[in-house]
Amino acid sequence: MAKAAVQFACTECGYSAGRWFGKCPGCNAFGSLVEERPPDPKRPQAKPLLRLVDVSAEESARIPSGVPELDRVLGGGIVPASLVLVGGEPGVGKSTLLLTALGAIAASGRRALLVTGEESTAQVKLRAARLGGTDQVEILAETELETVCATLERERPDVCVIDSVQTLYAQELGSAPGSVGQVREAAARLLRVAKEAGVATILVGHVTKDGAVAGPRVLEHLVDCVLQFEGDRYHAHRVLRATKNRFGSTNELGVFEMTGAGLVGVPDPSELFGKTLPGEIGAAVACTLEGTRPLLLEIQALVAPTDLAMPRRVGTGVDPKRLAMIVAVLSRHAGVALGSADVFVNVAGGLRIDEPGADLAIALAIASAARGAPVRDGLVAFGEVGLTGRLRVAAQSERRLEECAKLGVAAAVAPKGTRSRSSLVLREVETLREAAGTALERVAPAGSSQNPRK
Ligand SMILES: Nc1ncnc2c1ncn2[C@@H]1O[C@H](COP(=O)(O)OP(=O)(O)OP(=O)(O)O)[C@@H](O)[C@H]1O
Numbered sequence: 278m279a280k281a282a283v284q285f286a287c288t289e290c291g292y293s294a295g296r297w298f299g300k301c302p303g304c305n306a307f308g309s310l311v312e313e314r315p316p317d318p319k320r321p322q323a324k325p326l327l328r329l330v331d332v333s334a335e336e337s338a339r340i341p342s343g344v345p346e347l348d349r350v351l352g353g354g355i356v357p358a359s360l361v362l363v364g365g366e367p368g369v370g371k372s373t374l375l376l377t378a379l380g381a382i383a384a385s386g387r388r389a390l391l392v393t394g395e396e397s398t399a400q401v402k403l404r405a406a407r408l409g410g411t412d413q414v415e416i417l418a419e420t421e422l423e424t425v426c427a428t429l430e431r432e433r434p435d436v437c438v439i440d441s442v443q444t445l446y447a448q449e450l451g452s453a454p455g456s457v458g459q460v461r462e463a464a465a466r467l468l469r470v471a472k473e474a475g476v477a478t479i480l481v482g483h484v485t486k487d488g489a490v491a492g493p494r495v496l497e498h499l500v501d502c503v504l505q506f507e508g509d510r511y512h513a514h515r516v517l518r519a520t521k522n523r524f525g526s527t528n529e530l531g532v533f534e535m536t537g538a539g540l541v542g543v544p545d546p547s548e549l550f551g552k553t554l555p556g557e558i559g560a561a562v563a564c565t566l567e568g569t570r571p572l573l574l575e576i577q578a579l580v581a582p583t584d585l586a587m588p589r590r591v592g593t594g595v596d597p598k599r600l601a602m603i604v605a606v607l608s609r610h611a612g613v614a615l616g617s618a619d620v621f622v623n624v625a626g627g628l629r630i631d632e633p634g635a636d637l638a639i640a641l642a643i644a645s646a647a648r649g650a651p652v653r654d655g656l657v658a659f660g661e662v663g664l665t666g667r668l669r670v671a672a673q674s675e676r677r678l679e680e681c682a683k684l685g686v687a688a689a690v691a692p693k694g695t696r697s698r699s700s701l702v703l704r705e706v707e708t709l710r711e712a713a714g715t716a717l718e719r720v721a722p723a724g725s726s727q728n729p730r731k
Pocket residue numbers: 365366367368369370371372373374395407535536537538
C-alpha cells in the first residue's frame with residue numbers, strides 16, 4: 278500500500294505543501310508550518326438519493342437564545358442543528374455572552390450544554406454565580422474531540438457551546454491543539470455531529486492580531502454563521518456582528534454593555550451614542566447603516582496646530598485611509614486648511630465605522646473643530662464624500678432618515694438626490710463646501726465667548 282503523503286500546513290494562513298519550510302511561502306510567518314497526517318481513508322459507501330420534492334421540510338422553529346441582541350444578529354434565533362462560529366479577542370466577553378445565552382435556553386426547558394476546554398468547571402461556576410440564572414446549564418470539561426462528539430451524540434442537547442474550538446484535539450492527527458489540522462478536523466467533525474444529532478453548536482474561536490479567526494479560513498467556509506464580537510478593552514460597549522450568515526442577513530449588529538452582572542443588551546444604541554451637546558465645537562452626529570440597522574453615532578474631532586513636517590491624522594473607529602482622504606478633500610475643496618494641523622477623530626462608544634455614508638459627518642466634525650464653529654443643534658449628517666468635493670447619496674437613505682425621525686432629530690444634511698418620505702427637514706447639498714456652510718453655525722466674532730452658541 279502506498280505511504281500516506283505527509284502534508285505541512287501553516288498554522289497562520291492555512292497554506293499547505295508537501296515539504297516543510299522555515300518560512301511560510303503563503304504569509305511569510307516563521308516556524309508556522311506543522312506536519313499534518315491525513316486520517317486513514319475509509320471505504321466510501323454509496324447512499325440512496327432523494328428528490329427535493331420528497332424532502333420533508335418542516336422549517337423547524339428557531340431557538341430563542343434569550344439574548345435579544347444575539348437573536349437579532351443570528352437572524353431571529355439559533356437555527357436547530359446549525360454550526361455557528363463566534364470569534365473575538367481575548368477577554369472581550371465571548372464566554373460571558375454564551376453562558377448567559379445557555380442559561381436562558383436551559384431556563385426555557387431546552388437542554389443546553391457547555392463544553393469547556395479552557396476553563397475548569399469551578400471557574401465556569403464562578404462566572405455563572407456572577408451572571409445568575411444559569412443553574413440548569415449542563416457542563417462538560419473535555420478537550421478530546423472523540424469524547425466530545427460521542428457525548429454530543431448520546432446526550433443530544435438542543436444547543437451546545439464549545440469554548441473554545443482551539444482547545445479540542447483529535448489524538449490520531451498528532452499535531453498540537455490549535456493547529457490548522459486540529460481546528461479543521463474539530464470543526465468538520467462537529468459539523469457532522471451537529472447535522473446528524475440535531476445539536477445546534479456554537480464554536481468559540483480566538484482571533485489573531487489582524488482580527489481574523491485564528492486557524493484556517495476554511496473554518497469560516499464550514500460553518501453556517503460567523504459572528505465577530507468586538508469591543509474596545511477600555512470601553513464597556515461591545516459590538517456583535519455577523520460576517521457570514523446562511524440563515525439571515527449579514528452585517529447585522531448587536532450592541533452590549535459589559536457590567537458587573539454580565540453583558541446587557543443595548544436595544545437602542547442611537548439614544549446612547551447619537552447625541553452631542555448643543556454648541557459643542559468639533560462634534561457631529563452621523564447616521565450610519567450597519568446591516569439593516571441605522572445607527573446615530575457621535576463623531577468627535579480635534580484639530581490642533583503642529584510643528585511636525587507630517588501632521589498626524591489619527592482616527593479611532595474610522596479607517597485611516599478614509600480619514601486621510603476626507604482631510605485632503607476638506608483642504609482642497611472646502612477651504613478648511615489643515616496642512617499644519619494634527620487631526621484626531623473619534624467615534625463615540627468605541628464603535629467602529631466601516632461604511633462611507635459616515636464621511637460627511639466626519640468631515641463636518643473636522644470642519645467644526647478647524648473653524649471653531651459648532652454644528653447646528655439637532656442636525657444629523659450622512660453622505661459619501663467624493664474626491665472632487667462633490668457628495669454622493671448614501672445607500673438606503675430612506676432607512677436612515679426614518680431612524681433620524683424616530684429619534685426626534687430636527688433636520689438632516691445629506692447629498693442632493695436623497696429621497697425622503699419622513700417629516701424631518703432635509704437640507705440637500707451638492708458639495709462639501711456647501712455642506713459645511715449649511716451645517717456649521719456662523720463663527721462668533723473674535724473676542725467673544727470661546728464656545729459660541731446660537
Ligand atoms: N466582575 C466583573 N465586573 C465587570 N466586568 C467583568 C467582571 N468580571 C469579568 N468582567 C469582564 O469580562 C471580561 C471577560 O469575559 P470573558 O471571560 O467572557 O471573555 P472571553 O472573550 O471569553 O475571554 P477569553 O478569550 O480569555 O476566553 C473581562 O475582560 C471583563 O471586561
